[in-house]
Amino acid sequence: MATGRNHRPATSRSRGIPEATVARLPLYLRALTALSERSVPTVSSEELAAAAGVNSAKLRKDFSYLGSYGTRGVGYDVEYLVYQISRELGLTQDWPVVIVGIGNLGAALANYGGFASRGFRVAALIDADPSLAGKPVAGIDVQHTDALEQIIADNGVSIGVIATPAGSAQQVCDRLVAAGITSILNFAPTVLSVPEGVDVRKVDLSIELQILAFHEQRKAGEDAPEEEETAPPAAPPAAAVTKRPGPGPDGDVPAVMPA
Amino acid sequence: MATGRNHRPATSRSRGIPEATVARLPLYLRALTALSERSVPTVSSEELAAAAGVNSAKLRKDFSYLGSYGTRGVGYDVEYLVYQISRELGLTQDWPVVIVGIGNLGAALANYGGFASRGFRVAALIDADPSLAGKPVAGIDVQHTDALEQIIADNGVSIGVIATPAGSAQQVCDRLVAAGITSILNFAPTVLSVPEGVDVRKVDLSIELQILAFHEQRKAGEDAPEEEETAPPAAPPAAAVTKRPGPGPDGDVPAVMPA
């Protein structure tokens, strides 16, 4: 960055791109793609930042990790930048993906149009329910879990998506890892334990909603003066209390589908 | 992942609980709920941290923001902690939620069992497609977008979920906000612009996969020596180049459903 020009990531590529930056690259890529389709030749960091919903200084710094792809006084070449980011993210190659758990969510994912456009290809849909086997979802026949290992090996799949109930997530995860999967996108509301070298990213609707509720409550609490919740139930930190099943909660094992 | 918005120093309650901590509370709550069902009376920070997949010191510090709810030498009372966290997150009250866009994803969300258990109640399912109106999804009749404002007003809804295609997301968002919604969970792959005071959290499958691909590529790049991508297409930062539609990408407006 400082002196070194010729920023060609020839050797040990993409070494040291901050995680936070990596997480934003897809955002930039999306905005750039939109510009590209509108045949916009160049954009300034200011414009692009606005489109991506971030600070312009942050965007420039992010790009600086990739190299000097801008032109001072002008901005960035849209097409060129689209390619550079795509390459950096590894989207210039084909990524076969398997989706395990074809419930409501799994089906939604299978139908998701944003896959192919980004280099991701649904190699297989897998479910433990035998009655689903053979039935087409999004144009692809669902296969039984038994074939999981074979499918992964045959297609050289390295990315797996888990959309099963929480109860079977870890089990599925273990099989995926044993079969050679090294990246997992987990939609089940569970903490997955994986061996070193395997990446796991988690998407949890319930958590997102709870975070929103927190802020929502705070907003309400600002306007309204003071208001005590329901009944301050349980006991404060007392000694050992046997415990009772209590107002039977849910257990976080949604009968249908995690999200 | 999602993005927190609109920060507010808010002098009032919730003595400045760090955003990072708030994001982890649901995680702790889930682990605690599981323990509660197994009738475990107390847990140490070490055990709970392991169950939630975080560092024990971090967990203790998180809890310290809520107050001193633990007992030295013993640990935390599970039931009591469940209540405290629930209250802090605002889950002791009822949160009516509307889901807009009942495609594959919207239906999956409607069927999600983790809603009710956390104080969230699906007040209505809304879609712009007239042919869907009246049809039941997850036991709730889908209603037409026309009734959106009325529904929100009647039910006092403050949280909205957008599961529409990217193209109509902003429009839906505007109507939700105008109708009084102050928290939005957005599944559409678009940056929503909202007035101050409205929180937006985003869930984007495409982005998560791209981040996985990045790391996956890096892993592969470490083992394998050197390998050049396809053709270094476009031109480097040249002068003004008219531009051509190029290899028609996708445009990020998934025909079916965002995820």
Place this chain on the structure above:
DNA sequence: ATGCCTTTGTGAACGCGTGCACAAAGATGG
């Protein structure tokens, strides 16, 4: 050429989040 104007690239300061390490608090056993 020369000077002006725009926009990048980045040094530096700042703030938040993380994790260590330990003293204080409390339980437990003698």
Place this chain on the structure above:
DNA sequence: CCATCTTTGTGCACGCGTTCACAAAGGCAT
């Protein structure tokens, strides 16, 4: 009642990420 052992609560330091602010770079007009 005292000693010992366990586990919390937190002061502190460190590193990452964000943001500001500006010099350098390049285009463009004259």
